[in-house]
Amino acid sequence: MDKQVWRPRLMSGQWFSHLPAPLQDSLLAAARVRRLSPGQRLFKRGDPACGLYAVLEGSVRIGAVSEQGKEALLSLVESPHWFGEICLFDGQPRTHDAFGLGHCTLLHIPQTALLALLDEQPVYWRQLALLMSQKLRLTFINLEQLSLMPAAARLAHRLLMIAEGYGEIDPPRRVLQLPQEQLASMLSLSRQTTNQILKDLQGQGVVNLKYGEIEILDAERLRMLAII
Secondary structure, three states: OOHHHHHHHHHOEHHHHOOOHHHHHHHHHHOEEEEEOOOOEEEOOOOOOOOEEEEEEEEEEEEEEOOOOOEEEEEEEEOOOEEOOHHHHHOOOOOOEEEEEEEEEEEEEOHHHHHHHHHHOHHHHHHHHHHHHHHHHHHHHHHHHHHHOOHHHHHHHHHHHHHOOOOOEOOOOOEEOOOHHHHHHHHOOOHHHHHHHHHHHHHOOOEEEEOOEEEEOOHHHHHHHHOO
């Protein structure tokens, strides 16, 4: 399949759409399409750096599992989000595990091809730095919320972030394919607490709940709750 068919999907994201056209072309030229089956692992913590990825279809679960078997879900990465750039900068092993959630289609730019491109055009390092700095900014925001914000406000804010693709999607999604247990894991909340907050939001007409799905009915009300 011609990789150019994915350009419109990638152009719907903030990062790729703001890249210089020659860099867009170079990334697509170097890319490979990869497909994951439900639950298939893309990479695990400690794996060597393998390049940059973009989600084209489906979603990828980013997290880690402790020695005791407890899982921490950090993020659900959906189209047209890019990820994997940390290892590009330091060449160190992967920091977390990545699994396909359902059937998933990815665009993969191998590490060697990407480094060769950046050696030829060092000015493009800035574009990759912008991608990583966006993630770092979100990490600090999440850490602050974990320490200072009540559970309901944290949940409301995270729903908005997911709907906006963590800054990648405009306009935001209304329907999130997000099981409650995964949302609870991302927020370090119990499943019971998460369910109670969501039920309260549904009672207020802010969201509508279905199996494995959360529909945002009133984004403005949700935004007000996120800043309490």
